[in-house]
Amino acid sequence: MIQLTLIQLDNYGPWTELLGVDRESDLQILQADIYADLQRMFALERGLVFFNRFDNMLAVSNGMSIKEHEVILRSVARRYPVSISMGIGSAESPFEAQVLATKALQNSGSAQSETRKSIVAHRTDSNSGKAYVQIAHIDINGFTLHVTDRESAYQSTYLIYSSTAVLMRMFADKGALLFFNGGDNFVSVCNGLNKSDFEEIFNRFETSMNMNLKAGIGFGKNALDALSRANEGLSLIRDKKTDEVIILNEEEML
């Protein structure tokens, strides 16, 4: 079982319209500040937040209680001109967990409701499965050498966003989630996927995008433990201490 949290800015679109037309730079600062802030607070509980669309963020929140979510929610409400609401979902697959998290929040009202505000929505389902997180840290081979240092900045970015869209679909097809994390880095929340799933995705990616991926995969009770294990694997590949391109760190498998 994995627990995911959807974090949504309350009634954000209509609120931005109230700020006048010369607002965009302030909105960009605000969005980045809120994301950084949430990341800091979730990280102390060993969770991990993905910036996603900035007005809708997804977090792996295994082990975090409703109360811990509420503390974070209130801290944001006190320090920003917009409030946030959260939906929490748990399931065997990461994809299903985010579906449940989304439904919980949607059932509480629209993202542009004027009345839904500072809600933590969740099901009271007893989670019978064993809680764990499986995470992969993925990057593109030689991207700096072959792309960043050669192509235009926009072209490099285009390749990354295209890759993100392609990978998001491929991972979703297997019940996993894929997030772009900056640079040429992707993080997949991938409970239940095995090495051959990754090999299949990486092969299909190479065929369609003509670039090669590598990945470290880790397991843990929470997001940051799992990602740390994943990073250990990826470092082995980056440092050429292995010929594998997918290192599955089973040491901590639960």
Place this chain on the structure above:
Amino acid sequence: MIQLTLIQLDNYGPWTELLGVDRESDLQILQADIYADLQRMFALERGLVFFNRFDNMLAVSNGMSIKEHEVILRSVARRYPVSISMGIGSAESPFEAQVLATKALQNSGSAQSETRKSIVAHRTDSNSGKAYVQIAHIDINGFTLHVTDRESAYQSTYLIYSSTAVLMRMFADKGALLFFNGGDNFVSVCNGLNKSDFEEIFNRFETSMNMNLKAGIGFGKNALDALSRANEGLSLIRDKKTDEVIILNEEEML
């Protein structure tokens, strides 16, 4: 003529590897903090920064001098554990301007060079053309109602990233740039495009993605002036004060 600035974190990838395996949340906070900070500083000079890939950001910097770039660069270097370098380019088309900005920086060394550090790279070309910025603020019709409030958060995000990749290509084909700005919002830096270019892109987008776009387009001496004009147009459409889906605010056309 439009001036674009590429902002690149110096030797960022190798540096992150030095931080140990449990680093990801700190990197995410750092990246968002640096972006917010740059946005704040560029905005005071009426520039606009796009987060892009976070380790490589692009900014519209019309009217900003080399010295103003250096002040920002030094302020970052003093307050963060990583430094930034910048490349500046000017051209008639936004696409060409970012090509020149990228080349200027690439000529100074690799993004993963251990020696290139805190550089402002630029050509001394005299810019003979008239300086101006054309910007479009674009969003997807009814996205909250039809997608955010109905589909799973991941599916909504997938549609946005797919749309971004599709639009990035379409705008680049016309010499313009397209950036995802959070939510269902896109900003295009689009000097030289006319209304029919937008109609063509929006039609092709509708065909391939089955979603409809709307846009306000503005002109100005700098990024924020142009974007403010664009927002005026978009507000007219959002408030249903017009039946058009593309409002080109020619009032301030230079």
Place this chain on the structure above:
Amino acid sequence: MIQLTLIQLDNYGPWTELLGVDRESDLQILQADIYADLQRMFALERGLVFFNRFDNMLAVSNGMSIKEHEVILRSVARRYPVSISMGIGSAESPFEAQVLATKALQNSGSAQSETRKSIVAHRTDSNSGKAYVQIAHIDINGFTLHVTDRESAYQSTYLIYSSTAVLMRMFADKGALLFFNGGDNFVSVCNGLNKSDFEEIFNRFETSMNMNLKAGIGFGKNALDALSRANEGLSLIRDKKTDEVIILNEEEML
């Protein structure tokens, strides 16, 4: 028993000299950012940080383990150009606890040592006493009405800094600590003080400064619980629901 943590920027003075002469605004931003960041991280563990001198901060850290301190220390080291070290001390009186925290850190090297870096220094004393925190939230009666709205901004500030110095000494004489927290607000960490201690201090303060104080005093297992209780008391006085000027909230006394 109360646990206090001294947080010190490593070799900060000499480092600032390396930044060139036009550095002050960046240093002020950096100092405020680090403080805000530490506050956020300590708060999630129910601790409370006082900005103090900014390069030397004091925190009430009851219940926080060495490992939790180290997580915070590493997060700062990864995101700022300066690192921090910490000294932790526990004692019956807050004053003695900060003496022990300071000594632990001083024994590890000078504040301007080039080699002491990212240290968590602490004694291994078994703490036999019962852990609790007593905190008072204090403000000056009618300060906005009589001072902020009438006197010059500088004169108002002078009265606050003078008051702070006077109160710091009075509380220290009783083994307690007093911090200025912005506005006309003071927070005292005051394990062991009773209501008559406060009455005595407030009377002496009135005599020397010709201003009247009021306070809520609370108890708790950690800083934020104790301060919340203190705020409950202070609100009663501010809302004129009591004639007392010192409310000692014994409900939660341990």
Place this chain on the structure above:
Amino acid sequence: MIQLTLIQLDNYGPWTELLGVDRESDLQILQADIYADLQRMFALERGLVFFNRFDNMLAVSNGMSIKEHEVILRSVARRYPVSISMGIGSAESPFEAQVLATKALQNSGSAQSETRKSIVAHRTDSNSGKAYVQIAHIDINGFTLHVTDRESAYQSTYLIYSSTAVLMRMFADKGALLFFNGGDNFVSVCNGLNKSDFEEIFNRFETSMNMNLKAGIGFGKNALDALSRANEGLSLIRDKKTDEVIILNEEEML
């Protein structure tokens, strides 16, 4: 002539009461964030903000227009749950300038008014004098060696706050302003003071506090230029390249 700006959080005290009793850590973060943010924005216009009491900040704003103040004010209003108002004053002496800045703001309403919000208050006086800023950067000799590394953290802080109060009064008596800037550093805005004024203050300080001060003093068209010159002088003393303890950098004297 020097221009000073008083920045006041609107109706801050009553607002904080609405946040519930467990609010203090969030308020501390908020206050530090707003200060850092203002510093960043003023610095780009070569101004300098002093944190002062956090809910009331003072800035040297020479050369900054009303419009530039308004841009900053609006950016804060869009990104924080509290708004700010500003009063601007100009005079030959810094002390008089802050008196005028305060009066302008006080005339617009109380700091705790529910209706005064996002105001920029100023007189329309024509400033006939020549605009310049004189700033001194002051520190205490050997403070790290003799105090920080030897005394308890609280005792060190007590000495700094006592020194601040003493110096604030001494400088005010000469029409200048003195601010504590962290560590053992003070910044004085001191238009009109000459070297003998500093010698007199430093002698009186040594007599009353038994600690010795040193200072670099600089002049400039704006705060940061003047402070940079002051830092040049202080560096000479710190590096023992002079036997003087007060370096008045006349090179840039206007």
